[in-house]
Amino acid sequence: xxxxxxxxxxxxxxxxxxxxxxxxxxxxxxxxxxxxxxxxxxxxxxxxxxxxxxxxxxxxxxxxxxxxxxxxxxxxxxxxxxxxxxxxxxxxxxxxxxxxxxxxxxxxxxxxxxxxxxxxxxxxxxxxxxxxxxxxxxxxxxxxxxxxxxxxxxxxxxxxxxxxxxxxxxxxxxxxxxxxxxxxxxxxxxxxxxxxxxxxxxxxxxxxxxxxxxxxxxxxxxxxxxxxxxxxxxxxxxxxxxxxxxxxxxxxxxxxxxxxxxxxxxxxxxxxxxxxxxxxxxxxxxxxxxxxxxxxxxxxxxxxxxxxxxxxxxxxxxxxxxxxxxxxxxxxxxxxxxxxxxxxxxxxxxxxxxxxxxxxxxxxxxxx
Amino acid sequence: xxxxxxxxxxxxxxxxxxxxxxxxxxxxxxxxxxxxxxxxxxxxxxxxxxxxxxxxxxxxxxxxxxxxxxxxxxxxxxxxxxxxxxxxxxxxxxxxxxxxxxxxxxxxxxxxxxxxxxxxxxxxxxxxxxxxxxxxxxxxxxxxxxxxxxxxxxxxxxxxxxxxxxxxxxxxxxxxxxxxxxxxxxxxxxxxxxxxxxxxxxxxxxxxxxxxxxxxxxxxxxxxxxxxxxxxxxxxxxxxxxxxxxxxxxxxxxxxxxxxxxxxxxxxxxxxxxxxxxxxxxxxxxxxxxxxxxxxxxxxxxxxxxxxxxxxxxxxxxxxxxxxxxxxxxxxxxxxxxxxxxxxxxxxxxxxxxxxxxxxxxxxxxxxxxxxxxxxxxxxxxxxxxxxxxxxxxxxxxxxxxxxxxxxxxxxxxxxxxxxxxxxxxxxxxxxxxxxxxxxxxxxxxxxxxxxxxxxxxxxxxxxxxxxxxxxxxxxxxxxxxxxxxxxxxxxxxxxxxxxxxxxxxxxxxxxxxxxxxxxxxxxxxxxxxxxxxxxxxxxxxxxxxxxxxxxxxxxxxxxxxxxxx
Numbered sequence: 001x002x003x004x005x006x007x008x009x010x011x012x013x014x015x016x017x018x019x020x021x022x023x024x025x026x027x028x029x030x031x032x033x034x035x036x037x038x039x040x041x042x043x044x045x046x047x048x049x050x051x052x053x054x055x056x057x058x059x060x061x062x063x064x065x066x067x068x069x070x071x072x073x074x075x076x077x078x079x080x081x082x083x084x085x086x087x088x089x090x091x092x093x094x095x096x097x098x099x100x101x102x103x104x105x106x107x108x109x110x111x112x113x114x115x116x117x118x119x120x121x122x123x124x125x126x127x128x129x130x131x132x133x134x135x136x137x138x139x140x141x142x143x144x145x146x147x148x149x150x151x152x153x154x155x156x157x158x159x160x161x162x163x164x165x166x167x168x169x170x171x172x173x174x175x176x177x178x179x180x181x182x183x184x185x186x187x188x189x190x191x192x193x194x195x196x197x198x199x200x201x202x203x204x205x206x207x208x209x210x211x212x213x214x215x216x217x218x219x220x221x222x223x224x225x226x227x228x229x230x231x232x233x234x235x236x237x238x239x240x241x242x243x244x245x246x247x248x249x250x251x252x253x254x255x256x257x258x259x260x261x262x263x264x265x266x267x268x269x270x271x272x273x274x275x276x277x278x279x280x281x282x283x284x285x286x287x288x289x290x291x292x293x294x295x296x297x298x299x300x301x302x303x304x305x306x307x308x309x310x311x312x313x314x315x316x317x318x319x320x321x322x323x324x325x326x327x328x329x330x331x332x333x334x335x336x337x338x339x340x341x342x343x344x345x346x347x348x349x350x351x352x353x354x355x356x357x358x359x360x361x362x363x364x365x366x367x368x
Numbered sequence: 369x370x371x372x373x374x375x376x377x378x379x380x381x382x383x384x385x386x387x388x389x390x391x392x393x394x395x396x397x398x399x400x401x402x403x404x405x406x407x408x409x410x411x412x413x414x415x416x417x418x419x420x421x422x423x424x425x426x427x428x429x430x431x432x433x434x435x436x437x438x439x440x441x442x443x444x445x446x447x448x449x450x451x452x453x454x455x456x457x458x459x460x461x462x463x464x465x466x467x468x469x470x471x472x473x474x475x476x477x478x479x480x481x482x483x484x485x486x487x488x489x490x491x492x493x494x495x496x497x498x499x500x501x502x503x504x505x506x507x508x509x510x511x512x513x514x515x516x517x518x519x520x521x522x523x524x525x526x527x528x529x530x531x532x533x534x535x536x537x538x539x540x541x542x543x544x545x546x547x548x549x550x551x552x553x554x555x556x557x558x559x560x561x562x563x564x565x566x567x568x569x570x571x572x573x574x575x576x577x578x579x580x581x582x583x584x585x586x587x588x589x590x591x592x593x594x595x596x597x598x599x600x601x602x603x604x605x606x607x608x609x610x611x612x613x614x615x616x617x618x619x620x621x622x623x624x625x626x627x628x629x630x631x632x633x634x635x636x637x638x639x640x641x642x643x644x645x646x647x648x649x650x651x652x653x654x655x656x657x658x659x660x661x662x663x664x665x666x667x668x669x670x671x672x673x674x675x676x677x678x679x680x681x682x683x684x685x686x687x688x689x690x691x692x693x694x695x696x697x698x699x700x701x702x703x704x705x706x707x708x709x710x711x712x713x714x715x716x717x718x719x720x721x722x723x724x725x726x727x728x729x730x731x732x733x734x735x736x737x738x739x740x741x742x743x744x745x746x747x748x749x750x751x752x753x754x755x756x757x758x759x760x761x762x763x764x765x766x767x768x769x770x771x772x773x774x775x776x777x778x779x780x781x782x783x784x785x786x787x788x789x790x791x792x793x794x795x796x797x798x799x800x801x802x803x804x805x806x807x808x809x810x811x812x813x814x815x816x817x818x819x820x821x822x823x824x825x826x827x828x829x830x831x832x833x834x835x836x837x838x839x840x841x842x843x844x845x846x847x848x849x850x851x852x853x854x855x856x857x858x859x860x861x862x863x864x865x866x867x868x869x870x871x872x873x874x875x876x877x878x879x880x881x882x883x884x885x886x887x888x889x890x891x892x893x894x895x896x897x898x899x900x901x902x903x904x905x906x907x908x909x910x911x912x913x914x915x916x917x918x919x920x921x922x923x924x925x926x927x928x929x930x931x932x933x934x
Binding site for chain 2: 083
């Protein structure tokens with residue numbers, strides 16, 4: 001049960017359409033993904049984006065209309081759930097209410113008709129692993145939400161599945177417990193080395209635990225990458241807006257080169273990183289994260305290498321460790337975040353300021 | 369996010385399932401053989417005679433006697449439904465809205481339940497004792513000898529007493545579900561009690577009233593026992609007429625045609641009732657109600673009036689049952705009132721075989737029918753396969769049809785080789801299983817609606833096949849439904865007669881048939897003793913079941929209301 005090599009999961013052009021879906025829209029359209037052995041991949045997206053349906057097709061609860069699901073190069077598309085060797089953790093935990101914690105965890109082992117001694121040994125080990133020794137004889141309704149969650153995880157991993165699948169496992173917990181549990185899940189997953197697909201709509205949770213994240217939108221995979229990639233180099237407005245908060249600055253392409261483009265922004269030319277620039281003269285958006293924006297008093301000298309533009313503070317929200325400003329620049333509003341405001345001083349609403357940013361912190365979006 | 373698909377995924381997947389597919393095929397085969405086949409044989413007998421013919425139906429329509437039976441059936445159904453619903457509404461209002469102590473409501477429930485779980489002739493026999501030619505009340509108390517209870521009046525009274533509890537149970541739930549804030553709102557707008565009752569309470573209860581009316585119509589249309597005793601030749605109705613056509617005149621085709629005539633209004637009422645109950649959900653779902661205030665829409669005077677009506681009815685019911693008990697313990701009630709155990713001696717002597725047969729059949733029915741019910745409920749609620757709706761509907765047919773029709777259909781279908789099954793215990797069991805499993809099926813689907821499908825998916829994800837999941841996860845969770853289903857089967861096996869009277873034989877008889885024989889042989893004491901025994905057995909079963917329910921999680925679903933499959 002420790003550090004076993006995980007399986008490789010591949011989805012090849014998987015599509016699924018529900019008969020009664022509105023407008024006949026596909027729930028999942030042409031999704032292709034690879035999850036490497038031992039990796040934790042998160043499917044992230046707003047509700048209705050197809051992430052749970054994708055996960056349920058991996059599990060075998062749903063059958064794709066087209067496409068294939070492969071586990072270690074074995075085509076399991078037509079295989080019944082119970083033959084796939086998966087561990088599934090449900091949003092509502094789905095513990096068997098009529099069975100004790102021990103019997104819940106032992107269930108999968110009993111299905112395999114393992115000997116009583118083996119069952120006892122493995123259940124004991126996994127309960128210790130999730131921090132619930134001594135809970136064997138309790139019933140699910142005698143457990144707190146966090147404890148039920150651990151039992152659900154224990155039950156899923158005790159059978160040593162090839163894949164571990166999580167369907168929004170933390171959404172029923174309160175905020176504090178959610179942070180604690182996600183760290184525990186992450187630790188456990190690394191320890192066991194089981195290839196994992198994790199579904200959530202919470203981008204912070206996704207960034208905290210994932211090796212890679214697949215952002216889904218309207219049944220399709222919008223972008224796959226590490227949390228850093230997605231935050232730093234989103235490839236669409238959707239991804240930019242879904243991962244973190246963002247300012248989208250309108251600009252026009254002047255020149256395009258490899259890995260960079262020169263655009264007209266704030267009545268000057270700036271060279272910014274780009275995957276591939278649009279056509280010259282095209283209107284594009286630049287991604288600028290709020291925390292990358294600097295604010296200076298009008299007249300102060302901007303840091304070397306940064307561009308600066310005049311603006312007026314329109315509103316201010318003081319949040320303790322940080323302060324958020326809405327600044328009007330060129331007739332558009334710009335969101336900025338400044339940390340440790342008590343040390344750096346506050347601007348009043350209506351103050352004339354300079355907005356600064358490094359060109360390298362800007363990023364050109366090639367897709368709308 | 370929750371995808372719209374059922375756990376089984378697509379119907380294609382359902383067909384590939386190594387456990388589900390055979391299970392569905394088995395269910396279909398059973399339903400086809402024991403539901404669809406007999407009914408179609410009945411239709412063929414009615415409409416086919418070397419070629420398609422309407423001769424049998426034409427004969428019916430031209431026969432004055434049969435036209436009268438149809439008219440009587442419809443008239444009786446309408447009257448019973450009206451009086452029963454009014455009475456049930458009065459009881460329900462008193463129970464829910466009069467602020468009675470819980471204990472009093474409990475007593476009310478117990479009294480009202482008596483007729484529901486009694487063998488079919490109880491009210492009729494009691495009526496004869498009370499108001500008959502030498503009736504204890506009519507003759508001995510009031511000295512009236514000319515009161516005639518045979519005919520429409522007696523049948524109506526007896527059926528109303530027998531069936532108003534259905535209305536009570538239906539309406540009690542409906543009234544309890546009316547949000548008190550709605551009535552409070554009407555008061556706050558300046559309406560007086562009478563107005564609130566008229567403009568808020570009654571309109572909100574209207575779907576329930578309609579539903580109750582339809583349920584009682586169906587019960588009365590199907591009732592065979594009461595008119596057989598009290599209707600006589602003066603007041604023929606379709607079920608008795610069909611019975612006499614077959615057992616008296618050996619006219620199978622005529623009986624089949626008569627039962628077809630009954631089938632039309634019975635099905636119409638059934639379909640209308642289904643339509644109503646499906647619509648009703650729109651009305652009652654109003655979200656969580658606010659703070660429950662004491663409802664004041666009944667004035668003290670109205671409560672007093674309701675209490676008077678209910679008290680009188682309750683006393684009548686109790687008197688009826690007291691008469692049955694007394695009659696079973698004296699030589700001949702009204703003529704020779706000496707204490708005597710002769711009737712019980714007979715019951716446990718010559719009648720022992722019928723008791724034993726009935727218990728054996730009930731004992732077989734319970735596990736077989738209970739399992740059939742929960743498997744059907746599970747398959748219908750939790751899987752998708754082609755024809756799922758059709759199977760659900762087909763399995764309901766024998767329940768929806770009056771027992772007389774089912775009995776005649778079985779007689780037609782299973783009287784000759786290769787399926788010469790009438791008179792065997794097997795056919796009696798089959799008849800009960802396919803007629804009275806619906807309560808268990810409904811309890812199962814109701815319970816499953818509260819259990820998230822992810823529980824079953826969890827089992828599947830841990831490597832359990834569908835049959836393993838059913839045995840280890842689903843079955844333990846729906847034990848209350850299984851128990852409820854088995855209790856209903858027991859009650860029905862002890863009390864039903866309309867279908868099985870056509871199927872009994874010398875080798876397999878039933879207590880209810882012995883009761884009928886007792887009545888036709890004018891041995892009312894014996895019939896009473898048998899009835900008392902059945903009532904005690906059924907009460908014991910209900911009590912046992914409700915104790916067991918209390919030990920099961922989710923057991924509240926199996927309370928008396930759902931025990932009767934209403």
